[in-house]
Structures are given as C-alpha cells and as structure tokens.
Amino acid sequence: MTRRTLKRLGFTAALILLVIGFGLLIWKGPWWLDGDHLRSKNLEPADGVVITGVRTALVALGAGAIAAMGLYYSHQNHRHTEKLFKHTQDKDIEQAALAREGQVTDRYTAAIKLLASERLHERLGGIYSLERIARDSSRDHPTVTEVLAAFIRNPPVPEKAAGRDDVNAALRVLGRRDLSHDPRGLVxxxxxxxxxxxxxxxxxxxxxxxxxxxxxxxxxxxxxxxxxxxxxxxxxxxxxxxxxxxxxxxxxxxxxxxxxxxxxxxxxxxxxxxxxxxxxxxxxxxxxxxxxxxxxxxxxxxxxxxxxxxxxxxxxxxxxxxxxxxxxxxxxxxxxxxxxxxx
Structure with a gap:
C-alpha cells in the first residue's frame, strides 16, 4: 500500500469511530452527564425533558462542529485553489517572458543580418529595428549600443559618397538613446x-x-x-x-x-x-x-x-x-x- 492509501484508510477509520462515539454520546450522554438525577427505568415526564434537552444540546454541538469542519476544509480548498492559480499564473508569466525573449532574439538576429545588407534601406531597417529592441528590452540595451557603435566604427559596406545615411542614422539612434538604461561606466x-x-x-x-x-x-x-x-x-x-x-x-x-x-x-x-x-x-x-x-x-x-x-x-x-x-x-x-x- 502506498502512503496516500494508508492515510485515507486511517482517516476513514477515525471518521467511523467518531460517528459511533457521537451516537453513543447522544444515546447514553444524558445519563453520563446527569445520571444522578435521571432514572434508568420508569421514566417520568421531567426525566424526558432533561434527556431531550441534553440530546438537543449535543446535536447542536455536533452540527456546529460539522459546520466548523466544513468551513475549515472550504478554507483549505480555497487556499489550495489560490496556490494552484498563483502557480499557473507564474507559469504563464514565465512562458510569456520566454516567448517575448524568443521574439526579441529573433528580431535581434534579423536586425543583425540586415546591418550587413548591401542595400541601404535594409541597413536602415536593421538600425531602427535595433533601436526598437533597445527601447522594449532594457536588458538588451547595452548590447544594442555596442553593436551600433561597432557599426559606426566599421561600416560593413563601403560607400564612395561623401556622406553615409546609415552611419548618420546609427549615430542619431545612439544620440537619443535612453540614458537610464545605460550600465554604469558605459563608454x-x-x-x-x-x-x-x-x-x-x-x-x-x-x-x-x-x-x-x-x-x-x-x-x-x-x-x-x-x-x-x-x-x-x-x-x-x-x-x-x-x-x-x-x-x-x-x-x-x-x-x-x-x-x-x-x-x-x-x-x-x-x-x-x-x-x-x-x-x-x-x-x-x-x-x-x-x-x-x-x-x-x-x-x-x-x-x-x-x-x-x-x-x-x-x-x-x-x-x-x-x-x-x-x-x-x-x-x-x-x-x-x-x-x-x-x-
């Protein structure tokens, strides 16, 4: 037998003994509690009043005990339900965070690929995509900053023109970044x-x-x-x-x-x-x-x-x-x- 099964059998046996004991208490209780004033045989009306009063009080006490046990188990079930809900909620939050992290990773990978493109509009798209990632994820902000700085230092696609729109765009993105997300000592x-x-x-x-x-x-x-x-x-x-x-x-x-x-x-x-x-x-x-x-x-x-x-x-x-x-x-x-x- 498993431990859980033994626990159930023990609980059932205790409940049966409790019911039997309570039945005996209702049956014999008046004499156990007030036997000096009650007859065992040839009961008088006054004896019936006392017996009825004692049994009514015992039944009321039993009903109160059952109600209290019901409230206790309801409270325990409610707490258990709350724990299950909190656990489910935490799992949902964790899954959402993982999903969001996966999306950020996918967006980051796609943006890095765009930075190496030979087409100017795709490089600009990669730069602004990285800016959005840095705004959405303070955790990735320092990495994006380092990547854009590296892009400015070493543009992947040389251009003969006097100006570079992609380098200028990357500079502006760095220049308007959220400084509150910069780690201490960032250079x-x-x-x-x-x-x-x-x-x-x-x-x-x-x-x-x-x-x-x-x-x-x-x-x-x-x-x-x-x-x-x-x-x-x-x-x-x-x-x-x-x-x-x-x-x-x-x-x-x-x-x-x-x-x-x-x-x-x-x-x-x-x-x-x-x-x-x-x-x-x-x-x-x-x-x-x-x-x-x-x-x-x-x-x-x-x-x-x-x-x-x-x-x-x-x-x-x-x-x-x-x-x-x-x-x-x-x-x-x-x-x-x-x-x-x-x-």
Whole structure:
C-alpha cells in the first residue's frame, strides 16, 4: 500500500469511530452527564425533558462542529485553489517572458543580418529595428549600443559618397538613446569612426571615445560631449553650435575653421532670451589646431587653454580675451610656425 492509501484508510477509520462515539454520546450522554438525577427505568415526564434537552444540546454541538469542519476544509480548498492559480499564473508569466525573449532574439538576429545588407534601406531597417529592441528590452540595451557603435566604427559596406545615411542614422539612434538604461561606466567606443558630414541635434555623447575620429564638416547642434575623449580627432570645419564640452580631452585635435558659436535658436520666455552656448570648462586643448575656429561666445575658455593651442589671426576669440597681450603674442608665434611639443 502506498502512503496516500494508508492515510485515507486511517482517516476513514477515525471518521467511523467518531460517528459511533457521537451516537453513543447522544444515546447514553444524558445519563453520563446527569445520571444522578435521571432514572434508568420508569421514566417520568421531567426525566424526558432533561434527556431531550441534553440530546438537543449535543446535536447542536455536533452540527456546529460539522459546520466548523466544513468551513475549515472550504478554507483549505480555497487556499489550495489560490496556490494552484498563483502557480499557473507564474507559469504563464514565465512562458510569456520566454516567448517575448524568443521574439526579441529573433528580431535581434534579423536586425543583425540586415546591418550587413548591401542595400541601404535594409541597413536602415536593421538600425531602427535595433533601436526598437533597445527601447522594449532594457536588458538588451547595452548590447544594442555596442553593436551600433561597432557599426559606426566599421561600416560593413563601403560607400564612395561623401556622406553615409546609415552611419548618420546609427549615430542619431545612439544620440537619443535612453540614458537610464545605460550600465554604469558605459563608454561609447567610436575611436577612429568615419563621422564626417553627419548631422544631428542634442546628441548624447558624454564620455564617448572619439579619439582619432573623422569629424570633418559635421553639423551637430547642441551635442553633449562632456568628458568625451577627442584626442587627435579631425574637426576641420565642424559645426558644433551650442556644444557641451566640459572636461573633454581635445589634445591634438584639429579644429581648423570649426564653428563653436552659441546655438542661433533661442527660447523666448516672456522678455528673456535664453541661448545655448558652447561650454569648454576644464576641456583639455593641448596641441589643438584652432586655426580659423570661431570661439566667440564660448563658456569656460581660458587663456591657459589657448596658450597650449594653435591660434591664428583667423581665429575668433571671446571678446574678453581679444586684447590679451600674451594671446596676441601667441597668435604671432603661431603665424610664424609655432607648434606645441608632442606629449
């Protein structure tokens, strides 16, 4: 016999004994409980009243016990049903999560294949599909970010045209990503990336590694480049209106003819005009070529930063630095061919 069968037999035997015991209690109970006042034979009406009262009380107690047992078992069944429901619900949630994960994996695989396509519209489709995956799944957000950064660094299909719509699209997707899903310490690895002629607004590129990146003729409005690494980057004729470059490293960067003027678009609040200016506070400009760069209106630009950079007569300095004697002499030295010592 199994343990379950033995348990059932034991329960049945206990129930039979309980019924027999309760029957005996109803039959003999009046004499067991009040035998000193009841006759065994030749019962009088008064004896009948007592016997009936005792038996009625016992039946009521029995009915109450049965009702209590019924409530107990109903409660136990309800709890068991709740557990089954919760278990089923958890299973359903788990299955739904697995199904969703499988769908994300399928979408991710399809998007990766599209990135390697020779057709531009398919590569664009793969890029925007990855953006949707990153939005839908915070778990896959870092992976998508790394994939798009790798795509920008090494586009799979070379193009002879001056601009690349696919690289520009990938840059914009990275620039508008949800920063709350970025893992701590995430660095966009865009070293040596071919980003010339790309454009975008409010690109979120803080702490990005853009060293030796090709950024000629870019048109980035109000980019966030705080603490970004732009060592030896080529920013010739770059338009970085309203850029944020606090703590950025521009050592050896070429900013010839670069435009770093404040953003021309203004926000009108009653009678106030708020403009977005480029911020170079604590930026490292050692060895940067600022020949012809427009630095007027720059926030945080210091004399010390400029003395370590190449500036010429075509370089537009902030008004408060235009008449500085040391800077004027430094301009003449640069016109004569002065270049900072390489680190």
């Amino acid at each position: 966009l690895r865009l070293r040596g990336a071919p980003l010339s002629t790309t454009d975008g607004e409010d690109l979120k590129l803080d702490r990005a590694d853009l060293s030796k990146a090709r950024l000629c003729d870019v048109n980035w409005s109000r980019p966030e480049l705080n603490e970004a690494v732009l060592r030896d980057a080529d920013l010739t004729n770059a338009h970085l209106n309203g850029a944020r470059l606090r703590g950025a490293d521009l050592t050896g960067a070429c900013l010839a003819q670069a435009d770093l003027t404040p953003d021309t678009r203004t926000l009108s609040v009653k009678k106030w005009k708020l403009t977005s200016s480029t911020d170079l506070t604590d930026a490292i400009l050692h060895g940067s070529d600022l020949s012809g760069a427009d630095l007027s209106g720059i926030i945080g630009l210091t004399k010390g930063q400029l003395l370590n950079s190449v500036i010429t007569r075509r370089t537009r300095l902030p008004r408060e630095l235009e008449t500085d004697v040391a800077l004027q002499q430094h301009v003449e030295d640069c016109e004569q061919g002065w270049r900072p010592f390489a680190e």
